[in-house]
Amino acid sequence: MCEPQSTMRSLVQFVNNITGVIYLHLMKLPKIYDPKEYEADIYALWEKSKAFAPSGKGKPYSIAVPPPNANGDLHLGHALTLALEDIAIRFHRLRGNRTLLIPGADHAGFETQVVYERRLAQEGKSRFDLTREELYKNIWDFVAENRDNFENQYRRLGASVDWEHYTFTLDSKVIKRAYKTFKKMWDEGLIYRGERLVNFCTHHGTAFADIEVEYKEEQGHLWYIRYPLADGSGEVVVATTRPETMLGDVAVAVHPEDTRYKGFIGKTAKLPLTEREIPIIADDFVDKDFGTGAVKITPAHDQNDFEAGERHDLPKLTVISHEGKITHDAPEPYPGLTVQEARKKVVADLEEQGALVKTENHTHSVGHCYKCDTIIQPLIREQWFIDMEPLAKRAIDSLEAGEIIFYPEAKKKQLITYLKQLRDWNISRQIAWGIPIPAFQNVDDPEDWIYDERVTEEIITRDDKTYHRDPDVFDTWFSSGQWPFATLEYPDDETNAEFYPLSLMETGFDILMPWVSRMIMLGLYVTDQVPFKAVYLHGLILDEHGQKMSKSKGNVTNPLEVVDKYGSDALRMGIISGQSAGNNQPFVLGKVVGARNFANKLWNVSRFVEGIVGENYSPGDPKPETAADHWILTKLQHTTNALAKELEQYRFSEAYERIYHFIWDDLADWYIEASKATPNTDLLAYALESVLTLAHPFAPFVTETIWQALGWREELLITYHWPSSISADKKAAQDFEDIKIIVTEVRYITNVLKEQGRTLYFTDAPLLAENAQLITRLGRLRAVQQIESGKGLHLTQTHHNAWLDIDQATARNYLEELEVKKASQTEVIDRLKSRLGNKSYIDNAPKEIVKQTRSQLKEAEAVLEGINREYNRFSN
C-alpha cells in the first residue's frame, strides 16, 4: 500500500506542474478512496488552471449564487444550493457552454448588525455608544475577519465559482447600482417619503418591511370599554385587544348600515381617562359582527385605523414612542410607562371608573421581530417608500406570459397571488450597517428633499442651501434584489451582457417572496428583461426525523463535518439524492454513506481498468467486438442522452440515480465482470473516461482525482467534453441481454438449490456456444457444453434449449418455484389478453402501445410454455 504522504506530495507536484508528468498510479493507491488526501489539491489545480472562468464558444450559461451572510458559516441549505448549482454549471461546462457561476456574500444589514451588537453586549457596550461611522467601520472589520473562512467553505464544497466575479453586497458596483436604481425611481416619481405606519421593533430601534414581520397566534383578551356620549344621551361600547392604545383614540367608528348605531353617527363620545371628546364616525370597513360593532380609532398605532383616519381626515395622535413607552401626548399618569405596564394600568383604571364592561379571552395573531421576538409596534414614522404597483404589475404580466420557468410550477401561482396584494415597500432602515440612502433634507425646509450621492458627508450645500443627510440605510433586499445584474455590472457595462439574464436562480423557497419577487420586479424595471430564465426552489433541510434544524434543539448538522468524514462528493450526492423541487427534505446520513460508497466504487472500477490497460496507456480507438462491448456502448449512449435531458430539465435526483446505476449495475456488475473473460482494452478505457465525465458534475473531486492519476490526457476533466457516442450493433447488444437472462436464471436456480458449480448443457445454440466461457464465469458454473441430448433442470426464461446437470431428486425441490412462477406468469398473460380483447383499447390506444402489448403477450406466452414444459416433465 502506498504511503498517503507521498500521494499527497505527488498531487501537489502535479498542481505545480500542470503540463507535466503524472507521478502516481491508481493501482499503487489504497483500495479505499480517501477524499481528504486529494480534495484540496484538486480544487487548487482547478483554480490554478483557471478552469472556472467562462471559456469556449458555446452558448452562455450563468448562475449567481444567492449570497450567504458574509459573517456566518455555511449550513446545509447552502451546501444544497451550491451542489445543485455546481452540478448544473459543471454539466453545461462539459457540454461546451460558456459557463459562469458567480460567488458572493451578503452584508445582511440587520442580521449582521444584530450579531455584532451581541458581541458589543458581551463587552458591556451598546451600539448607541458609537457613532454611525464607528459602528459601520467596526462591523466591516468584524465581517472581514470571517471572510477567508467563508471563501474556503465554498472551496471545500467544490463549487466551481469564478472568483474573478466575486461580489460583496457592499462593493462599490453594488452601491452604484442601488443608487442608480433609486435615482431612476426618484426621477420617475416612484419614490416617496411618507409619514406612514411602519413595523417598528422597539428593541432594535428599526423599522421592517411587511414581509419581515413574523406573526404568531397568541392567547390574548378582548376588553369591552364603555365610552359615554358627550351629550349624556347614552354610551357606546368598543372592543379592543390593545386597551392602552385608547389613549391615542381620535374617533369611534361604526358601520353606516348598523341599525344599532344609526343615531350615534355625528355625535361625540367622552374618552375615559382623558379630557378629550372624540367623534363617532361611519365607515364600512367596520365588521358589524365583531365585538360590539363599534371600533375605537387609533390612527397612530393601527394599520386599519390609519387608513380610516386618512379617509376621515382625523389627527394622528402618537402615544407610544420608538422606545416602546407611553409618550407625553398621553395624559398623566401614563407617560413613561411601557406598553405592558400601561395596559395593566389602563385596564385597572377603567375598571375602577366602571368603564370596563367585560373581558373575554381572544386568540389573535401578533407581529413579532423575527430576531428578538419583541412585539412589533405599528408606529408613525417618516420613511422612504417605493410605489410598488407599477413594478408588481409588470412582474405579474411577465410571469403570466411564462417568461420564467418555475420548478416547481406551483410556486409561480403563489408568487402572482402575493404580487397582486403587494403594498408599498418601506426601504429605510434605522441601522448603520448598510448602504446609506442618498437623500438629504433642507435644514430650513423639511419638505425639501434632494437626491445626492455625497453620503460620506453629513451636511452638504447645494444652491446656497444647507442639507442634512438622511441617517437611514437601505433595506438589504433593495440592493440584493438587484443581484442578478449588479454582479454583472449590467446594463451599465456591456462586458458581461452575454450572461444576462441568468440561466437559473436556485434558492430556498422561504425567500420566494422577499427576494425572488424583488429580483423579478427590479430586474424588469432596470433591465427591461426578466433577471433569470428559470427559478428552482428547494425546500428546507430538516433533520433525520423531519424536525426543523435549530441550535436550541441541538440537531444541526454542519456540512463541513460531513465533508471531513465522508468527502465533499459524498455530501453533494447524498444531499441531492431523493431531493425534489419545492419539498422539504430530511438530511439522511445514510444517503451520504451510500454516496461515499459510490465514490469508492468509481475509484475501484478505475483501479481495475488501469490494471487491465497498464500504467503507460494512452487512449486508442475503441472498437466493439463482443456482445458485451456492443451492449455497454448501447447502454452508455442511452445513459448519456437521458442524463443530459434530465439535467437540462433540472431533474437532479433522477439524473444522479441514473449515473449511479449505470456505473454500478451495468458497468461494474456486468460489463467489467464480462471483461474478465474477454477484455477489450480500448473499450474499457473509453467506457471509463465516459463515465468519469458523466459522473463529474455529481462527484467532481473523485472523478478529477482519478482522471489526473490515470494521466491519459493533458486536459483537465472539468473542462473536458461530454462524451460523443460510438455506434454499436443492436443485435449484438440484444445477444448480451439474452446472456444476462440465462446467467440470471442459472444463478437463481443454483442459489435456491444450493448447487453452484454445475454444468450447463445445451443443444444447437450458437449464442451459448460462442459465449460459453463468459456464461461459465458469470454463472459460476463448471462449464457450458453442447451435447446431443441429456437430462437435468431446464431453463425456462430463455428460448434456448439448455439445462443444468442437476439430478432429478434435487431438481424436484425446484417444483415449488416453478409453480409460483407459473401462477404469476399466468396472471400476467390473463391481464395482457383481456387488454387486447378489449375493442376500445385496440381502437383508442396509440398503435405503438398496442404493438408493445402484443409483443409482451408473445414473450410471456413463450416463457409460460417453457415453465409448463419443465413442470410437466417433473410431475409425470
Add this chain to the structure above:
RNA sequence: GGGCUCUUAGCUCAGUUGGCUAGAGCGCUUCCUUGACGUGGAAGAGGUCAGAGGUUCAAGUCCUCUAGAGCCCACCA
C-alpha cells in the same frame, strides 16, 4: 379569510406531458474471501400508491369530496 403542498415498501424518499407486471437507498433474509472494491459480490422477501367517488380503452399520475400532516399570505379591532 385567501392561496399552496404533502400522504407511495420497516425507515427516508423518487416517480416529465396518464400506458407499470409501481422504483431507489438504507434496513431485513440466505449464500459467497472469484486476483477493482466486504465502503464488496450473488439471490430474495416486502406496497390493494391515505380513503371514497368520477373522467378514460387505460389513473400513483387528471377532476371532486373526505381524513390527516405542514407551509405561505392577509388591514382577525
